[in-house]
Amino acid sequence: MSSFNPQNTYGGSPPPKSNTLKIILIILGVFGGLGVLCCGGIAAMSWWSLGQVDKLVGAELRKQLEASPTATAELGTIESLSWSIMKTGQYSQDTGEENVLVFDVKASNASGEVMCKFDQSGGGSEPAIQWAKLRKADGSEVDLISDGFDIDLGSESGIEIPTDGVPTETP
Numbered sequence: 001m002s003s004f005n006p007q008n009t010y011g012g013s014p015p016p017k018s019n020t021l022k023i024i025l026i027i028l029g030v031f032g033g034l035g036v037l038c039c040g041g042i043a044a045m046s047w048w049s050l051g052q053v054d055k056l057v058g059a060e061l062r063k064q065l066e067a068s069p070t071a072t073a074e075l076g077t078i079e080s081l082s083w084s085i086m087k088t089g090q091y092s093q094d095t096g097e098e099n100v101l102v103f104d105v106k107a108s109n110a111s112g113e114v115m116c117k118f119d120q121s122g123g124g125s126e127p128a129i130q131w132a133k134l135r136k137a138d139g140s141e142v143d144l145i146s147d148g149f150d151i152d153l154g155s156e157s158g159i160e161i162p163t164d165g166v167p168t169e170t171p
Helices: 020-067 069-075 085-095
Strands: 078-083 100-107 111-119 128-136 141-145
Touching: 020 069, 020 078, 020 100, 020 111, 020 128, 020 141, 069 128, 069 141, 085 100
Parallel strands: none
Antiparallel strands: 078 100, 100 111, 111 128, 128 141
């Protein structure tokens, strides 16, 4: 017979169990859960804030487009107007302009994209639109709202607009 007895090796009692692995797994689970909650919260807030941009700025743009005779003549009745974050990013990357948002518009007379530049310096509660233009499906562009200083009236009108922005009548 063999004289090997595993219980005698440890003094008659089984080896102590280590709780280290359990503690590490619990800590990792808690931090992992907190990370998922934080990322989910940030994602939810981002989704909500982007929705607010579409709702608030889109409503202001729609109101100003409906008040503009040029825009109503070109577009007709606006059926839908929604902000496109992808087209906004692409427009900013292509042109280098800041504070320009791109909206997809569907109206009774025309459909396409409305690019509008907002003035951020006013500090008011409502965004001030400097200009807005429509890019139709065929690629042509039409000014819908302008800041008033880039209008070309032509020589037949008898009015010159100098660089200081004050119109003067020509003889």
